Amino acid sequence: xxxxxxxxxxxxxxxxxxxxxxxxxxxxxxxxxxxxxxxxxxxxxxxxxxxxxxxxxxxxxxxxxxxxxxxxxxxxxxxxxxxxxxxxxxxxxxxxxxxxxxxxxxxxxxxxxxxxxxxxxxxxxxxxxxxxxxxxxxxxxxxxxxxxxxxxxxxxxxxxxxxxxxxxxxxxxxxxxxxxxxxxxxxxxxxxxxxxxxxxxxxxxxxxxxxxxxxxxxxxxxxxxxxxxxxxxxxxxxxxxxxxxx
Numbered sequence: 001x002x003x004x005x006x007x008x009x010x011x012x013x014x015x016x017x018x019x020x021x022x023x024x025x026x027x028x029x030x031x032x033x034x035x036x037x038x039x040x041x042x043x044x045x046x047x048x049x050x051x052x053x054x055x056x057x058x059x060x061x062x063x064x065x066x067x068x069x070x071x072x073x074x075x076x077x078x079x080x081x082x083x084x085x086x087x088x089x090x091x092x093x094x095x096x097x098x099x100x101x102x103x104x105x106x107x108x109x110x111x112x113x114x115x116x117x118x119x120x121x122x123x124x125x126x127x128x129x130x131x132x133x134x135x136x137x138x139x140x141x142x143x144x145x146x147x148x149x150x151x152x153x154x155x156x157x158x159x160x161x162x163x164x165x166x167x168x169x170x171x172x173x174x175x176x177x178x179x180x181x182x183x184x185x186x187x188x189x190x191x192x193x194x195x196x197x198x199x200x201x202x203x204x205x206x207x208x209x210x211x212x213x214x215x216x217x218x219x220x221x222x223x224x225x226x227x228x229x230x231x232x233x234x235x236x237x238x239x240x241x242x243x244x245x246x
Contacts, residue, residue, distance in 0.1 A: 073244075073245065073246065074161070074192050074194065074219075074221050074245050075114070075161055075192070075245045075246050076160070076161075077246070079160040079161045079192075080158055080159045080160050080161070081114050081115065081116035081117070081159065081160070081161045081162075081163070082116055082117045082118065082119060082154070082156070082159045082161075082162055082163070083107045083110050083111060083116045083117070083118045083119070083162075083163040083165065084118075084119045084121065084154070084162060084163065084164050084165075084180065085103050085104070085106075085107045085118070085119075085120060085121065085163070085164070085165040085166055086103065086120070086121040086122075086123075086165075086166040086167075086173070086174055086176060086177050087100075087101030087102065087103035087104035087105075087107065087120065087166070087167070088101045088102075088103075088126060088134075088167060088174075089101045089104075090126070090127070090128065090129065091129065091130050091131045091134070092131070092228060093131060093200050093228070094200050094227075094228060094229040095228055095229050101167075102167065102198040102228035102231045103165050103166055103167055103197075103198045104120070105231045105232065106165060106196060106198060106226065106231055106238055107120075107163075107165060109235055109238040109239070109242075110163055110196075110238070110242065113238070113239060113242045113243075114242060116161075116163065117159075119152075119154040121150045121166075121176055121177055121179075121180050122150055122151045122152070123148050123149065123150045123151065123176045125148050125176070135169075135170075138169040138170050138174065138175070139170050141174075141175040142169065142170040142171070142172070142175060145175075145178075146175050147175060147176075147178055147179040147182060148175060148176040148179060149176075149179065150176050150179055150180060153183070156184055156187040156188060156191075157187065159191065160191060160192065161191065161192045161193075161194065162188060162191055162192070162193050162194070162218075163193075163194045163195075163196060164177075164193060164194070164195050164196070164211055165195070165196040165197065165198075166197065166198075166207075167197065167198050167199065167228070168197050168198075168199040168202040168203075168204075168205045168207065171202070171205045171206050172205055172206045172207055172210050173197075173207055173210065178210075178214070181210075181211075181214035181215070182214070184215075185214060185215065186217070188215040188217065188218040189215075189217030189218065190217060190218070190219065191218050191219065192218070192219050192221065193211060193215055193218040193219065193220045193221070194220075194221045194223070194224075194245070195207050195208050195211045195220065195221075195223040195224075196223055196224040196225065196226075197223065197224075197225045197226075198225070198226055198227070198228045198231060199225055199226075199227065199228060200227060200228055200229065202225075203225045204223045204224075204225045207223060208220065208222070208223040221245075224238075224241045226238065
């Protein structure tokens with residue numbers, strides 16, 4: 001399942017109050033058609049000033065739209081790294097019935113690019129479910145704060161950097177991930193935690209904030225999000241993100 005964000009919920013005639021998808025469009029407008037009664041030399045001076053101001057505004061707008069400063073370098077080459085993730089195969093929005101979940105593909109990219117180990121949060125609760133029943137179940141789980149069980153576990157003490165990833169279901173990660181978070185709430189103190197999501201319009205939703213709340217002693221970085229329908233063809237986006245962390 002790629003994501004249960006605002007856009008796809010509208011398409012399916014569902015309303016997700018927690019996962020609104022807001023798009024910010026940055027525009028710069030310069031008013032024109034004003035008469036200029038100044039002498040020619042002054043006119044050129046004014047036009048130069050106007051060009052400088054316009055360029056400065058454009059630069060500021062460009063910086064705002066691109067997210068500001070460069071991604072902070074957070075990964076040491078000697079760091080012990082693991083990717084913890086949940087991924088849903090089967091019926092997914094925008095990509096249909098898939099054998100490998102979108103988040104699993106991103107996790108594999110991260111492993112390839114960093115040498116990270118993996119721990120997949122596995123539950124069979126959602127196996128074989130069609131899209132609409134699954135989003136209804138996910139909504140109820142989120143509403144009720146349910147904590148579904150998962151298989152196996154991992155000792156996080158030997159890792160320095162922990163990637164945490166999953167699809168966005170109703171404004172945050174699937175509830176089974178919160179079962180993992182609760183169990184390991186005290187295990188990531190002073191470690192670097194890097195959230196990521198796959199989605200179809202929700203972006204990071206509340207995932208970064210929820211990871212910060214779950215692991216108050218961790219150093220939680222800016223997150224990364226990618227459309228689920230892009231993961232099979234846009235490996236370069238993941239690679240660019242990972243290179244920015246090193």
